[in-house]
Amino acid sequence: MRCEDLSKVVVIDPRDNVATAITKLNAGSIVTVRIGQSEKKVEVRQPIPFGHKLAIKRIEKGEHVIKYGEVIGRTTQAIEEGEHVHIHNVESMRGRGDIT
Amino acid sequence: MNENRTPAKFLGYGRPDGSVGIRNHVAIIPTVCCANEVAKKIADQVEGAVALPHECGCEATPQLEIPTRTLIGIGRNPNVAAVLLVSLGCETMDAEHIAKGVAGSKKTVELIVIQEVGGTIKAVEKGVRIAQAMVQDSSEMKREAYDLSNLIVATECGGSDLTSGIAANPAVGAAADMIVRAGGTVLLSETPEFIGAEHLLAKRAIDEKVARRIYEIVRWWEQRARDEGIRFHMLSRGNIEGGLTTIEEKSLGAIHKGGSSPIQGVVEYAEKLAGRGLCIMDTTGDDINSNTGMLAGGAQIIVFTTGRGSPVGTPIAPVIKVTGNPTTYEMMRDNMDINAGTILEGKETIEEVGARIFKEILEVASGKRTKSETLGHREFAIFRIRGHAY
Numbered sequence: 001m002r003c004e005d006l007s008k009v010v011v012i013d014p015r016d017n018v019a020t021a022i023t024k025l026n027a028g029s030i031v032t033v034r035i036g037q038s039e040k041k042v043e044v045r046q047p048i049p050f051g052h053k054l055a056i057k058r059i060e061k062g063e064h065v066i067k068y069g070e071v072i073g074r075t076t077q078a079i080e081e082g083e084h085v086h087i088h089n090v091e092s093m094r095g096r097g098d099i100t
Numbered sequence: 101m102n103e104n105r106t107p108a109k110f111l112g113y114g115r116p117d118g119s120v121g122i123r124n125h126v127a128i129i130p131t132v133c134c135a136n137e138v139a140k141k142i143a144d145q146v147e148g149a150v151a152l153p154h155e156c157g158c159e160a161t162p163q164l165e166i167p168t169r170t171l172i173g174i175g176r177n178p179n180v181a182a183v184l185l186v187s188l189g190c191e192t193m194d195a196e197h198i199a200k201g202v203a204g205s206k207k208t209v210e211l212i213v214i215q216e217v218g219g220t221i222k223a224v225e226k227g228v229r230i231a232q233a234m235v236q237d238s239s240e241m242k243r244e245a246y247d248l249s250n251l252i253v254a255t256e257c258g259g260s261d262l263t264s265g266i267a268a269n270p271a272v273g274a275a276a277d278m279i280v281r282a283g284g285t286v287l288l289s290e291t292p293e294f295i296g297a298e299h300l301l302a303k304r305a306i307d308e309k310v311a312r313r314i315y316e317i318v319r320w321w322e323q324r325a326r327d328e329g330i331r332f333h334m335l336s337r338g339n340i341e342g343g344l345t346t347i348e349e350k351s352l353g354a355i356h357k358g359g360s361s362p363i364q365g366v367v368e369y370a371e372k373l374a375g376r377g378l379c380i381m382d383t384t385g386d387d388i389n390s391n392t393g394m395l396a397g398g399a400q401i402i403v404f405t406t407g408r409g410s411p412v413g414t415p416i417a418p419v420i421k422v423t424g425n426p427t428t429y430e431m432m433r434d435n436m437d438i439n440a441g442t443i444l445e446g447k448e449t450i451e452e453v454g455a456r457i458f459k460e461i462l463e464v465a466s467g468k469r470t471k472s473e474t475l476g477h478r479e480f481a482i483f484r485i486r487g488h489a490y
Binding site: 012020022049053070071072073085087094096 | 348
């Protein structure tokens, strides 16, 4: 394992449960995440492409995914801390013809 | 001299109706798509004239409302010095009505009808003579200094990725706030990209009526998406590859480009703007259509954020391209005017990039060319109710 620079992920709002990778992250690396005034280390469990999101805490199945301090969707399966958060495990709750 | 005390000004062309142009185009506007080629041939012959070919003009009456309003608004746009309308003669669009609408701004308007003058060659010949005279007359106009109360800045985003919401849009938002503080007007558009963020916009509405209208326009687009059977998401392939997961996430990033000012009102697509400050225009998320609507509403300049890299321009207004993605800036330098990728690299703050964008807006308004202009990007399309992406 190797320590990564602080500026590799961004958490926009302290309420967020995801961070945005502003560089490509390798599985197994450790990133330091700044959440408001506090900091926490998160082990990256899967490769995260530039601009994609990773969970900074465990998110249960059906729970809201929070970014910008707002709801951006809900999980379709539980997501572990450090896992890639994207269309394979999150769904939109708006503008869909298949749900009401 | 204290720079903060000097009111920001730009050099523009005063128009007879009191509006101020930042470009001085002679527009050759077909009133129906069947007149597109004649309009293009006229513009090809006359340096300083620009053709605006489009797909509309022979819709059934109820569907004519938006194209009619749009063509009148484009003709009246202050960046246009004079207008030559080219009609086929049998289209459902009322070309005389468009001519009268544009003439309401007291600028020179002429109309030629292909079937009346006797076909392509005669129409092109007549049109070239008219356009030539229009360009020569308009070339005598001089730029003068105007304050920002005369400027309408449209905002747009296209080819969004994760950097749009955290770098480029907030930086454009910072510039938008500076424009509004200086007495100018900013337009936020692309209603489908309010879905999931409309409560944040409604909170900033100046009154209940405006707040209600924001919810209404979002509901209309969301219902349309449902009716069309959208499944899973309302994003483009590039959005998803770029890291955007849902429309809510895209919207929460997209609304930043309007800044943080109170929202003064909501206008329809291509509706003329009244008042100043931050306003919303109800447009599609399809960039070219949205740009056209805002120009028809009177905007003279567009600030366009793009994470993936869009090259588009407009026929009558400059488009300033801002990317928050450092890789895109390097890859598409020929198309990008502002690098906001410095925010993610930790080299500049959102406010610093915002101040750069504000300065660029004033320079471009005063005549500096954008990359979309020097490369001849003149994309133009009119919103039609059916068949558009979001």
